[in-house]
Amino acid sequence: MARYIGPKNKLARKIGEDLGLKTNALKVAKRLTSKPGQHGAKSRRKTSDFGAQLNEKQKVKYIYGILEKQLRKLYTEASKNPTATGAALLSLLERRLDNTIYRLGWTGTRAAARQLASHAHVRINGRKMDVPSYKVKVNDIISLTSKGMKIPLVSEAIKENSSKVTWLEQKGAVAKVSRLPERTDVTESIEEQLIVEYYSR
Numbered sequence: 001m002a003r004y005i006g007p008k009n010k011l012a013r014k015i016g017e018d019l020g021l022k023t024n025a026l027k028v029a030k031r032l033t034s035k036p037g038q039h040g041a042k043s044r045r046k047t048s049d050f051g052a053q054l055n056e057k058q059k060v061k062y063i064y065g066i067l068e069k070q071l072r073k074l075y076t077e078a079s080k081n082p083t084a085t086g087a088a089l090l091s092l093l094e095r096r097l098d099n100t101i102y103r104l105g106w107t108g109t110r111a112a113a114r115q116l117a118s119h120a121h122v123r124i125n126g127r128k129m130d131v132p133s134y135k136v137k138v139n140d141i142i143s144l145t146s147k148g149m150k151i152p153l154v155s156e157a158i159k160e161n162s163s164k165v166t167w168l169e170q171k172g173a174v175a176k177v178s179r180l181p182e183r184t185d186v187t188e189s190i191e192e193q194l195i196v197e198y199y200s201r
Contacts, residue, residue, distance in 0.1 A: 011062045019063050019188075053198035056191050063188055064093050065110050070133065075199045086192030087183040094181035097122065098132035100142065104175050105163030106154055121148030136177050144173040 011019060047055065061071055074092045081088035093099065101113035101122065113132075116122060120130040123143045136142065149155055158173055167185055169176045183192075 019059065050198075053194045056194035057198045060093070060190060060192075060195060063110075063190075064096065064099060065114060066093075066096075066133075072199070075195070079199075084183075086196045089195065090183060090186050090190065090192055091181050092135065094186060095135040095137075096132065097124075097129065097134040097136060097142075100136050100168070100175075100177075103163065103165045104142070104168060104170055105161035106144065106157055106173070108153070108157065112153070116144075116148060116151075116154065121145050121151070121154075138177050138179060140177045142175045142177070149173050 057071070061068065066074075075085075075089055078088035078092055079085050094103070097117050098110055098114040101107055101116055102110045107113040107116055117132040117134075118130055120128045121144055122129050123141075123145060124134065124136070125141050126143075128145070144154070149158070161170075163170070165185065167177065167179045167181045169178050
């Protein structure tokens with residue numbers, strides 16, 4: 001399974017926003033003003049329309065921890081949806097198992113959620129699921145294995161969890177998908193129309 005394994009703070013500095021890639025938001029915020037690279041701080045050129053579209057597309061890739069091939073595949077699927085393509089794309093991204101685990105508050109980052117899923121610590125409808133890109137469906141029951149619940153960071157996150165996601169019904173280490181996520185459920189600042197414009201060039 002391909003994934004980005006480089007420095008996470010560099011991605012946030014490149015975009016100029018906290019992308020939720022690290023758990024220490026204060027540490028990230030201190031460095032957001034300086035762009036990566038030797039001459040990053042001197043770069044003040046006006047961004048073109050294409051540059052803005054590319055930047056937004058890259059931002060979504062970084063936030064959800066996916067690569068170009070995966071995002072393009074999801075865009076193709078979303079473009080066949082009768083609803084707005086941008087909203088459909090975000091719904092498909094939200095339905096990824098690793099993102100769902102993150103939304104449930106069982107991990108501090110999507111990368112940690114991906115690892116939890118890939119190590120087969122998650123069950124879908126009672127069956128082990130080790131595919132982070134699995135798209136959850138309505139009425140799916142998501143739970144953690146007994147081994148998964150013993151992981152210190154996970155057990156602590158469940159105890160302190162105050163996450164309330166309207167499309168998920170949650171009780172401890174068990175959750176049910178009550179409906180599919182909608183555009184209003186996405187809390188990150190994303191201009192999905194720019195992504196649609198990028199791919200429809």
